[in-house]
Amino acid sequence: MPPFEAGGHGGAAAPRLSPAAGALFPFRVKQPIADGRDEPAFSESQPMRTITTTEDLAAFCATAKTHDYVTIDTEFLRERTFWSKLCLIQMALPGKDGEAVLVDPIEGHAMSLEPLYDLFRHIGTVKVFHAARQDLEIFFVEGNVFPVPLFDTQIAAMVCGFGEQVGYETLVKKIAKADLDKTSRFTDWSRRPLTQAQAEYAVADVTHLRQIYEWLSTQIAKNSRQSWVAEELGVLLDPETYTTRPEEAWLRIKTRTTSGRFLAVVKELARFRESYCQAHNIPRARVMKDDALLELASTRPTSQEELGRSRLLMREGRKPEIADGIIAAVKAGMEMRPEDMPKPDISREQLQVNPALADLLRVLLKAKSESLGVAARLIASSSDLDAIAAGQRDVPTLTGWRAEAFGDDALRLCRGEIALSAKGSEVRVVRL
Numbered sequence: 001m002p003p004f005e006a007g008g009h010g011g012a013a014a015p016r017l018s019p020a021a022g023a024l025f026p027f028r029v030k031q032p033i034a035d036g037r038d039e040p041a042f043s044e045s046q047p048m049r050t051i052t053t054t055e056d057l058a059a060f061c062a063t064a065k066t067h068d069y070v071t072i073d074t075e076f077l078r079e080r081t082f083w084s085k086l087c088l089i090q091m092a093l094p095g096k097d098g099e100a101v102l103v104d105p106i107e108g109h110a111m112s113l114e115p116l117y118d119l120f121r122h123i124g125t126v127k128v129f130h131a132a133r134q135d136l137e138i139f140f141v142e143g144n145v146f147p148v149p150l151f152d153t154q155i156a157a158m159v160c161g162f163g164e165q166v167g168y169e170t171l172v173k174k175i176a177k178a179d180l181d182k183t184s185r186f187t188d189w190s191r192r193p194l195t196q197a198q199a200e201y202a203v204a205d206v207t208h209l210r211q212i213y214e215w216l217s218t219q220i221a222k223n224s225r226q227s228w229v230a231e232e233l234g235v236l237l238d239p240e241t242y243t244t245r246p247e248e249a250w251l252r253i254k255t256r257t258t259s260g261r262f263l264a265v266v267k268e269l270a271r272f273r274e275s276y277c278q279a280h281n282i283p284r285a286r287v288m289k290d291d292a293l294l295e296l297a298s299t300r301p302t303s304q305e306e307l308g309r310s311r312l313l314m315r316e317g318r319k320p321e322i323a324d325g326i327i328a329a330v331k332a333g334m335e336m337r338p339e340d341m342p343k344p345d346i347s348r349e350q351l352q353v354n355p356a357l358a359d360l361l362r363v364l365l366k367a368k369s370e371s372l373g374v375a376a377r378l379i380a381s382s383s384d385l386d387a388i389a390a391g392q393r394d395v396p397t398l399t400g401w402r403a404e405a406f407g408d409d410a411l412r413l414c415r416g417e418i419a420l421s422a423k424g425s426e427v428r429v430v431r432l
Contacts (some may be wrong), residue, residue, distance in 0.1 A: 052108030058115035067124040071209040075189040087189035120147040161373030246274035260341035265333030350388040358389035367427035
């Protein structure tokens with residue numbers, strides 16, 4: 001990720017989501033927008049203002065509650081901290097002349113965000129984001145609140161056939177028929193004052209979003225896919241999505257070693273790093289990068305002197321407080337009882353995949369995704385297809401809306417109840 005581009009949503013990749021329920025997201029668009037409009041529906045030169053007081057924020061949020069929806073984005077930094085540092089919030093009300101504001105928690109250091117959180121809890125107004133995961137994490141960590149009802153235009157765009165990792169810029173170009181000014185893309189959003197160019201760049205993230213939301217929500221309603229999107233939004237509204245447990249941190253570290261003792265030391269080192277970084281709000285790499293962690297799990301230093309021989313541990317990790325924690329973690333891993341040692345997940349390696357069936361499932365997925373106009377990876381991953389071809393049935397692709405879109409036919413293909421035929425470039429499903 002380039003410097004100072006942690007915030008915003010220009011090209012954020014969509015998460016691979018699992019089925020979930022419970023997301024409330026009504027469609028209340030009063031005047032659906034026609035596809036292919038040559039002119040943008042909203043003015044780019046409308047007045048905007050910066051909010052730095054609780055009173056002004058409360059007044060804007062009270063007005064937002066009278067509307068069907070409000071578009072929201074954030075700018076933040078995470079290069080120097082464990083938790084994202086919120087630098088700016090952008091919001092816009094519906095309509096060509098709808099007000100757009102910048103909420104500045106840095107200039108307004110005494111401002112409370114409680115009026116915004118109250119708006120988040122107001123179910124009469126849909127809160128519209130693009131690629132909302134990192135934005136929602138900020139609000140969950142800082143305010144213990146989620147915006148409900150929620151609409152994520154990146155998820156909606158994938159359901160509408162815009163590809164697997166569609167960025168905001170692509171939707172602006174294809175739906176709003178506009179171009180974004182990228183000159184402020186690498187801004188350090190923590191520095192003040194903001195220039196006019198920076199302010200205009202930031203507010204464009206929510207003004208074009210209005211037209212994108214209205215177009216996508218209309219398309220989803222027309223195709224009766226509200227439940228599909230709601231199922232995906234349920235994951236974004238689940239606290240487990242944003243909960244990081246130090247004892248589970250080792251699961252994110254890639255290693256080919258299956259030794260229980262080695263993994264025990266990895267687990268304790270990862271636990272120490274996660275706990276220390278959360279407590280001191282510093283990035284994991286400041287303590288030790290993954291390659292240094294794996295090196296230490298292999299060399300298993302028992303003293304400051306032995307730790308000093310590490311080739312990969314950086315200067316920060318050699319400070320006494322961190323060094324002592326590393327040595328203690330290694331000791332804890334070495335003393336872990338065999339029955340408590342982490343077990344490597346070798347289930348994928350043991351899969352007896354039928355390669356011919358896996359290939360047929362890939363063809364079926366491609367045909368289904370094209371006919372439905374839904375990104376293939378949103379329906380099923382390559383590992384999902386291999387698991388089905390190996391006989392596994394506890395696979396996300398076989399539940400929820402994915403079962404309707406693909407999973408049910410995938411099982412029929414496995415049972416020999418359907419076949420695939422080709423006519424020109426078209427793949428057809430044939431009932432047997």
